[in-house]
Amino acid sequence: MNIKDVREQFPILHQQVNGHDLVYLDSAATSQKPRVVIDAMNEYYRSYNSNVHRGVHTLGTKATDAYEGAREKVRAFIRASSVQEIIFTRGTTTALNTVAISYARANLKEGDEIVITHMEHHANIIPWQQAAKATGATLKYIPLQEDGTLSLEDVKQTITHQTKIVAVTHVSNVLGTINPIKDIAKIAHDHGAIIVVDGAQSTPHMQIDVQDLDCDFFAFSGHKMCGPTGIGVLYGKKDLLNNMEPAEFGGEMIDFVDLYDSTWKELPWKFEAGTPIIAGAVGLGKAIDFLNDIGMEEVSRYEHQLATYALERFKELDGATVYGPQHRAGLVTFNLDDVHPHDASTVLDTEGVAIRAGHHCAQPLMKWLGVSATARASFYLYNTEEEIDKLIAALRKTKEYFTNVF
Numbered sequence: 001m002n003i004k005d006v007r008e009q010f011p012i013l014h015q016q017v018n019g020h021d022l023v024y025l026d027s028a029a030t031s032q033k034p035r036v037v038i039d040a041m042n043e044y045y046r047s048y049n050s051n052v053h054r055g056v057h058t059l060g061t062k063a064t065d066a067y068e069g070a071r072e073k074v075r076a077f078i079r080a081s082s083v084q085e086i087i088f089t090r091g092t093t094t095a096l097n098t099v100a101i102s103y104a105r106a107n108l109k110e111g112d113e114i115v116i117t118h119m120e121h122h123a124n125i126i127p128w129q130q131a132a133k134a135t136g137a138t139l140k141y142i143p144l145q146e147d148g149t150l151s152l153e154d155v156k157q158t159i160t161h162q163t164k165i166v167a168v169t170h171v172s173n174v175l176g177t178i179n180p181i182k183d184i185a186k187i188a189h190d191h192g193a194i195i196v197v198d199g200a201q202s203t204p205h206m207q208i209d210v211q212d213l214d215c216d217f218f219a220f221s222g223h224k225m226c227g228p229t230g231i232g233v234l235y236g237k238k239d240l241l242n243n244m245e246p247a248e249f250g251g252e253m254i255d256f257v258d259l260y261d262s263t264w265k266e267l268p269w270k271f272e273a274g275t276p277i278i279a280g281a282v283g284l285g286k287a288i289d290f291l292n293d294i295g296m297e298e299v300s301r302y303e304h305q306l307a308t309y310a311l312e313r314f315k316e317l318d319g320a321t322v323y324g325p326q327h328r329a330g331l332v333t334f335n336l337d338d339v340h341p342h343d344a345s346t347v348l349d350t351e352g353v354a355i356r357a358g359h360h361c362a363q364p365l366m367k368w369l370g371v372s373a374t375a376r377a378s379f380y381l382y383n384t385e386e387e388i389d390k391l392i393a394a395l396r397k398t399k400e401y402f403t404n405v406f
Helices: 001-007 037-048 058-078 092-107 126-135 151-158 183-192 238-242 278-294 296-315 341-350 363-369 385-403
Strands: 086-089 113-117 136-143 164-171 194-198 217-221 232-236 254-257 261-262 320-321 331-336 356-358 372-379
Touching: 001 151, 037 278, 037 296, 037 356, 058 086, 058 278, 086 092, 092 126, 092 164, 092 217, 092 232, 113 126, 113 151, 113 320, 151 183, 164 183, 164 217, 278 296, 278 341, 278 363, 296 320, 296 331, 320 385, 331 341, 331 385, 341 356, 341 372
Parallel strands: 113 136, 113 164, 164 194, 194 217
Antiparallel strands: 086 232, 217 232, 254 261, 320 331, 331 372, 356 372
């Protein structure tokens, strides 16, 4: 992978912020978009914008081909067995809520268990809290190890024959922990439970094979993987999806509507109510092409190199606490002694360095860490070791700035 060639594909990176070259280290929040994605969406709106499926005119046919073509690209990208298992949603949050509403509420009862972890994004906590309240099921947490990883022994201890749903993130958006999904799925299935995987932070950065993982549901977002905002995917095993009722009704998902009853289309369209996210799907499809051209194994290798380099550089920084395990995805979450993360982020911004500060939609994890907020630098295929050097230099300035205040 030629990093110079890759960076050339991203127009937004070639600008100055506050008099400095932009160093964008916030891709775990949202990634930047390559020119091919921007051009593909522009071309859709300029040349063949139309509603899909129902029209017989030329523009409608072109739009339908592009939309359904994107579905096939997604299927191949995550190695699902059928396009019927690929549902377009607004994003990971919508996908997880769909499972919690359509599957969980229909299949849970009092005495059943939902098992999750402390490291989940709120989008993989609150839907299960609500499902538990609605059905009388119990919500349980797999404990974390000291370094923010999961022990399979703890997984085995927590999942019981009363467990019906296990919901776990593939990669923590705070700690960078990469969870052993395939092993957890086997434990869940051995107890008759299904597993729901939040793949928002894994899909952009590593090769995903949902059949090899043997997950029952898998959710991810387009905007974290070089695609546009407003488009995401829910993968579900066909037999499970077939037995689920839709969470939304009307528009695209109907088959026949009578005065007092209605029927739905077959998969995957029965879960895609209203006008679909056509331009978003076009953009996501092109983002997948872009990532495939580079190769997900190469993306993963390069990001692990960046993460390792960053961890080594952070060791040189006095008063810095880094959270999470040594082996991790491409992000570093940290705090500086006596400097609030929002203050650190503000000072970094004056140096042109963009990071994230706050609770990262993971308040239970913040509580477990014993902090109210952290700072996070996250990397993607367009970042460089030189940018990490600029981050460390800017953090040194930040420490000096706050040390010299008093």
